[in-house]
Amino acid sequence: MKQWENFSKGFIRDNPVFVLFLGLCPTLAVTTSAYNGLGMGLATTFVLVMSNLVVSIIKNLIPGKVRIPTFIVVIASFVTMVEMLTQAFVPDLYEQLGIFIPLIVVNCLVLGRSEAFASKNDIFSAIIDGLGMGLGFALALTVLGAVREVLGSGSLTLIPDVAEFTIYQGDGMLVFVLAPGAFLALGYLIMLADKLKKKMY
Amino acid sequence: MDYLVIIISAIFVNNIVLNRFLGICPFIGVSSKVETAIGMTGAVAFVMTLATIITYLLQTYILVPLSITFMQTITFILIIASLVQLVEIVLKKVSPPMYQALGIFLPLITTNCAIMGVALLAVQNNYNLVESVLFGIANAIGFGLALILFAGIREHLDLVDVPKPMRGVPIAFIVAGLLSLAFMGFSGIV
Numbered sequence A: 001m002k003q004w005e006n007f008s009k010g011f012i013r014d015n016p017v018f019v020l021f022l023g024l025c026p027t028l029a030v031t032t033s034a035y036n037g038l039g040m041g042l043a044t045t046f047v048l049v050m051s052n053l054v055v056s057i058i059k060n061l062i063p064g065k066v067r068i069p070t071f072i073v074v075i076a077s078f079v080t081m082v083e084m085l086t087q088a089f090v091p092d093l094y095e096q097l098g099i100f101i102p103l104i105v106v107n108c109l110v111l112g113r114s115e116a117f118a119s120k121n122d123i124f125s126a127i128i129d130g131l132g133m134g135l136g137f138a139l140a141l142t143v144l145g146a147v148r149e150v151l152g153s154g155s156l157t158l159i160p161d162v163a164e165f166t167i168y169q170g171d172g173m174l175v176f177v178l179a180p181g182a183f184l185a186l187g188y189l190i191m192l193a194d195k196l197k198k199k200m201y
Numbered sequence B: 001m002d003y004l005v006i007i008i009s010a011i012f013v014n015n016i017v018l019n020r021f022l023g024i025c026p027f028i029g030v031s032s033k034v035e036t037a038i039g040m041t042g043a044v045a046f047v048m049t050l051a052t053i054i055t056y057l058l059q060t061y062i063l064v065p066l067s068i069t070f071m072q073t074i075t076f077i078l079i080i081a082s083l084v085q086l087v088e089i090v091l092k093k094v095s096p097p098m099y100q101a102l103g104i105f106l107p108l109i110t111t112n113c114a115i116m117g118v119a120l121l122a123v124q125n126n127y128n129l130v131e132s133v134l135f136g137i138a139n140a141i142g143f144g145l146a147l148i149l150f151a152g153i154r155e156h157l158d159l160v161d162v163p164k165p166m167r168g169v170p171i172a173f174i175v176a177g178l179l180s181l182a183f184m185g186f187s188g189i190v
Helices: A002-008 A024-030 A034-058 A064-089 A091-100 A102-106 A108-118 A123-153 A179-200 B002-013 B024-029 B034-063 B069-094 B096-109 B113-124 B129-157 B169-184
Strands: A155-159 A163-166
Touching (some): A002 A123, A024 A034, A024 A091, A024 A102, A024 A179, A024 B024, A034 A064, A034 A091, A034 A155, A064 A091, A064 A102, A064 A108, A064 B069, A091 A102, A091 B113, A102 A108, A102 B113, A108 A123, A123 A155, A123 A179, A179 B169, B002 B129, B024 B113, B024 B169, B034 B069, B034 B096, B034 B113, B034 B129, B069 B096, B069 B113, B113 B129, B129 B169
Antiparallel strands (some): A155 A163
């Protein structure tokens, strides 16, 4: 039961994007479509789970004073792995996400979970925490991407060529695909998420 | 001429915060007062310019000749993290008043994606040393411009009757969206 709570807190109650406001740069930058948001979310989830796992294993070996640089090196190693994996297996996504894949390393969500959770808890809890927070992040990015894509271009792409839908024909509100739309859409989504959170808890 | 294009494009057209979405955390976090916004801008400008120079040298003279560019992410973040520490120590010794002004912002800069983002963009655009330095400075100015404008608006926003569910962060994002819309007016000038 406790582990379920640990897992599910990332979705609404402590959602990294809508409630904690962590990792906003990739959130705003890559969510021009639901697929990009999902891809970025899953890449971050991988880094988060692996770095939480490693940090939790080595937590007793690191002297307190150098723990932050150590965490950063651990995170950077997994980010490099994600960079290579996406480049090899999903090159189109790699092109779309651009510099935001190496920038996962400075995503405050990843460092924040290492520092606040993984360095104080056992290995299993750390993995569950990483998975829950990561999937909550992916959920937020996918929702934001879907809203922007539907309003901006009238289509919804979860996986290209497999799950592509046309919502309406004709021109969408182009501004939602451009930079200002990211801020506007996120502003309204944060408001809705706050409402939802108050209803549920 | 090329230099002017780099500067104008980094400050207005592709503004680092409002168009490239780098450095959003301090943009939302420390922008409630103009004074703190100016302090943050100073610290970012300092570290960003230094970081761009050092990462350029590292990339050109170490990573590329040894063909280990896949180490870019790890080496860049370590350089930036140690640079921030170094700047903090040096400032504390050399200029205590400046340390007083910028000190609290320095630790926040390590995880500011604007610094790392600008370093990566300079490498990606194949800039030479002079261009990289200018790119770093211009982006710092762009960051400062967006942050200080936004802080000015937010100071006024406190006096306005905002609908209850929109108060705080949601309205800040809407304002940022409108600011970004205004900056879109610059697109096309270079």
